[in-house]
């Protein structure tokens with residue numbers, strides 16, 4: 001942790017709701033720092049409390065216990081208006097103002113600085129232009145929001161948050177509803193903004209694979225345990241990604257970076273070049289063969305590509321994974 005870049009800090013934080021005079025604690029004893037220049041991904045199962053944590057950081061709901069400090073000052077001493085100058089937020093709800101142009105949406109980001117009826121000053125206009133530029137949506141600036149694809153709209157929402165010019169950007173599931181290319185593009189954009197604009201960016205996501213590829217820091221949230229915090233690669237080699245998957249018959253496979261069924265952990269003996277070995281294992285696991293092939297040995301060669309299935313009595317050769325699978329299905 002780089003203390004110089006730490007902008008928001010929580011100690012022994014309990015979060016939750018007050019209802020009819022009673023406390024509902026969603027998560028407790030949370031300790032974390034949010035750092036400028038880094039893309040931090042908060043991951044955890046549905047209902048574990050990610051949105052509740054975000055609402056608490058935004059000052060929308062009070063902490064049940066413990067402290068949050070923003071720029072060394074307790075969060076509770078800030079007004080919501082002051083917080084909105086420091087923390088910009090993009091939530092998952094779709095904007096209902098489809099008649100606005102992209103530029104008008106981005107200009108709304110300046111409201112904490114100008115007020116609802118406030119005229120944009122030159123410096124506000126410059127921030128709006130910079131935000132549009134940083135998100136590469138100049139070509140969309142005069143389009144109406146109703147004309148945008150989900151990926152373009154998400155970029156416009158990020159531009160609005162950037163124009164708000166807070167030091168912290170929080171996005172709730174920014175890649176939900178997007179295809180793989182757009183998910184990667186949005187995450188790489190956020191990573192670039194964290195670094196170039198020196199923002200502390202915190203996102204919630206269920207998109208583990210894309211998050212592994214792009215995040216600087218993971219916060220893994222699971223019921224009843226402290227937040228697990230670290231760079232994704234450290235958490236993977238320490239086997240800590242599995243805190244996301246307790247007792248569901250699922251496990252994180254460090255070799256492929258994917259979640260697999262525990263009983264599909266490959267015991268099949270496959271030798272050969274790394275890439276075909278990984279994908280033959282994946283195909284066998286998907287078909288549920290892994291357990292039944294303990295007595296077999298598979299040897300893979302390249303150029304020409306061939307899979308040799310070496311049994312006790314005989315060896316068979318296949319020239320595609322599909323033909324190997326077809327044979328095994330027929331033999332079962």
Ligand SMILES: Nc1ncnc2c1ncn2[C@@H]1O[C@H](COP(=O)(O)OP(=O)(O)OP(=O)(O)O)[C@@H](O)[C@H]1O
Pocket residue numbers: 017019024026044045046047048049050051052053
């Ligand atoms: N306004 C509220 N009042 C009382 N309880 C709430 C309120 N909002 C959410 N909860 C409860 O708090 C718990 C955590 O919900 P939260 O929405 O923070 O989870 P989450 O991790 O964001 O889930 P998801 O991944 O599905 O978005 C849940 O049990 C939920 O029912």
